[in-house]
Amino acid sequence: MKTMKLSAPDWCFFPEGADPDTYYRKLKAMGYSGVEMVAPERWQAAKRAGLEIVNLSGPGMTDGMNRRENRQKLSDEILRMTEDASKNGIPYIIVFSGNRGELSDREGLENCLEGYSALLERMKGSGVKLLFEMLNRFDHEDYQADTETFGFELAETLNSGDFRLLYDIYHMVRGGCDPLQDLEKKLPYIAHFHVASLEGRKFPEPDGAIDYRAFFTAVPEGKFNGYVGMEFFPEDSERDLARAAELFLSYQRN
Known part of the structure; x- marks a missing residue:
């Protein structure tokens, strides 16, 4: 992987009470080009800093x-979000499966297929796409x-x-999956990665379990954008x- 675009979700990093313009300018200077799950009142500040608002977190x-x-x-709510996202150049809305309860995985999958297809x-x-997230x-x-x-299977x-x-990657490894298995077959369906350490979902140290x-060295050039x-x-x-930012940008140079 020769090029890497970095983003940071506001929910875990934007400090309470911080000045949005100052925060986003610093983020841009660090090497980030995108922000995620940004509250509408901060959209313009993120744009002024030259950051792309990558996604919104949907319901469900x-x-x-x-x-x-x-x-x-859910469809009505996501469509309302789609209108706002489209007007503001936000390319993705994050969507989910929902909790299992009494449903079999087959029934839940078929219901998701019908719902998301419609x-x-x-x-x-x-111009807005759906970004489906798996969680451990x-x-x-x-x-x-x-x-x-x-x-x-859904995608x-x-x-x-x-x-x-x-x-x-944190969620999938925690759930028992191997991200490297069949990586090239997976990549056409993946539009976004999230990272964290397996140890407590903290800073992804270079000597951590993941x-x-x-x-990212295994991601072939041109296969993920x-x-x-x-x-x-x-x-x-x-x-x-x-x-x-310093750590992950170094991965594209090695």
């Missing part, structure tokens, strides 16, 4: 598209898409350029973001 993490009774409400049809022409079952108890298998079956995966240098998002619990936001 627990009461999700895997249940038919949720379909209309929603994608209604989103056509907006330990941090998100009972979440249905708790391994990569669910997400890749492959939908077979739409407007539906891609947010592959959080070898991010090895992973999305963002690598830092999504971990920092001890000090500014210090850890600066250090993360």
